[in-house]
Amino acid sequence: HLQDVSQRQISTEVKVSRNTVSKYIEAFENSKVTDVRNLPVTENILSPPSYKKRDGVKRKMTEEIIKRLRGFIQDNEWKRKNNMSKQQMKKIDMYEKLQEEGYDIGYTTVRNFVNTEEMRAKEVFVRQRYSAAWEVEFDWGEVKLVIDGKRKSYSLAVFTLAYSNYRFALLYESETMICVQDVHTKLIDHLGFVPSVFTYDNMRTVVKSFVGTDRKITDGMLNLSNYYGFRIRLCEPRKGNQKGHVERSVEVVRRKAFSYDIAFVSLEEAQKRLN
Template identity: 60%
Template sequence: MDQKQKIIKLYMEGESKRGIAKITKKSRNTVAKYIQEFEESKLEDVRQLPIPESVMKPPTYKKRIGKSKVLTEEIKNKLRKFITDNEWKRNHYMKKQQMKIVDMHEKLLDAGYSISYTTVRNFVNQETAKSREVYIRRYCEPGYEVEFDWGEVKLEIDGKLKAYSLAVFTLPYSNYRFARLYQSESQVCVLDVHTKFIEHVDFIPAVFVYDNMRTVVKSFIGNEKTITDSMVNLSNYYQFKIRLCQTRKGNEKGHVERSVEFIRRKAFASQYSFTSLEAAQDHLLQTLNKLNLRDHHEHEQKHIELMRKEKEKGQKVTMTPFDSADLIECLIDKYSTVVINQNHYSVPEGHVGKYIKAKAGAETIKLFIDGCLEAEHQRNWGVHQWKMDLYHYLDTFKKKKGAIAQSECLRQAPSQIKKLYNDHYIGKEKEFIELLFYIRENNKLERVLDAVKQLNTIRTGYVSTESILFVCEQSTPVKADGFYRDETAHQSESNMKAYANMFNQEEEVAHYG
């Protein structure tokens, strides 16, 4: 037991001050002092005062604060200047060039001052602690708000490593996440992902939150910010409001800031190589489905279930999706292509020198001639690339048959078409062009490929345009792997035999069934 507590205990038991002094071996003045403090404390109510009931606690002594001999006002001012410089660098995108405490200490030593690192550290920590930011806990109302942000992810698509943009939406209440990959962060991509998000969740939050990205904020004039025309049109169409974060205050949309890193890690940390961008999109969608089926850390419900509650309180979607494409007027050049953002896209021949309308979306390019959709291409976000459709040039190939072998059109054609040409039509370009006309007019590529397989079973090298067309025009295709022989199959086999006899074939027609 502490001596002070022992003295008061003896006093309460009726012991005299002189007796207490003898027992505790303390001076009578000390005993009297403790007893007096005890009696006075019983008369004072300290429950509403910022002091403790300390009469029963051991005595404490004030620590002597001596005058600092090393940390002079001159050194303090220098350290404050270093701290101010660091703050300026943070505000001017030079965060990585700030001085650390060890750099400040070395700077003082180089200037001839004798001071320890610990002294410098304690003073800097004390100064910076004065200006630490206070954060306000948010209340998230269901269906009221959604946050948007971009992130970057590096993927290997078809063997090529490239950086892609990850567009992410997060609903703060449910923490439900939606994301999509893009090859650009341009305005049309921002509009496109908004339409896809609204179509996905099937309701419109009242407020969309952004940082000060260029595709949303057109200009700064003092503290006034001007929204871009495209975002104004989008918000007017869907009837939502736009809220912008303060400059360099990403914590004001902290849910989506965290979601960008979280989704990127969960989706692409272990798998980053894909055969195509569409395969990467599918993998991202599957990952999001798994994440949204997890339980919310506070509400103890699945994110997707909480999102459905938000949907009940949010604005219903009563309009068709917003058209996010840019309308461009283009001139068809001598290659029967139009140039959009330094990339060429083919147009059906016969319109060279004519101006047409093009709708350039985030994923597709649609070409209109006299108000009719005549061609559609997947958008290319590179530069000086060519997107050419083989069927757009068939009339020209009839006049320039030799050009097809080394044409860019054939190089970009489907792999089945290229294989068909390389296996059966080298040196027979006229027949090949006739077959392409048939495929384009009747949309029977799969039927043609089946006919080629059937003809190859008769005899290798027996494939020709005339024989392919004959097989394709049969009412019922012959199944090479079937075992059921009906009247139609029997007649088809007889036709094949007769056709083989016309060309004096020695090989016997293959029997099916």
């Protein structure tokens, strides 16, 4: 505008409507009259536009309904923690329950409120920092191989060091306590040191029982940890992210080792390929 460019050309170049261009130019001309400092462009023109926020009254969403919906959300949380995830109430179930109880409210209002509440309570993940040789994670995977002409599923025991992401894996025909103890012994022999913490999910060879939120470690794992002097850390149920290194490692190791070569003369040959 200061360079005598037409409003039509300005509108085309900045990609806004001519009405918007006209409004800003008019505001600029008026500001020059009121601002006595004789600036090329006055300060109030440089500031972004402000809009008056409308505080709408939520006529349908009463405190009573809010309390009821929060109760439904808490019930769902309890069900998730007590292995009843499939019996959680969906948003449509909450809406129908409110309708059944005589509340006058729409489904969209219920859905928007529940979405907002669940976003507030959403779990936050903090990236951890690890020390060298401090922690190693363990998990089982499954791999299908053809050994001596016979196709069979084998168990893939995988360790991953949390600091370096170094991976160690062995093949077994089962996931018994003997296999678990064997792979631990071979890992420690291979590394030449004992990591301070071994992390597991709630596999049956590690956790023998649940008592409320407390979990009891199997005798075999307690004996192993006492002998080598490492500490056992258990992930919370359905929290694979708490041992995310090895969760990813199972898939990576299996694909890298056996996506092309799947037939071997013996299990020992398959283990050589894995190594």
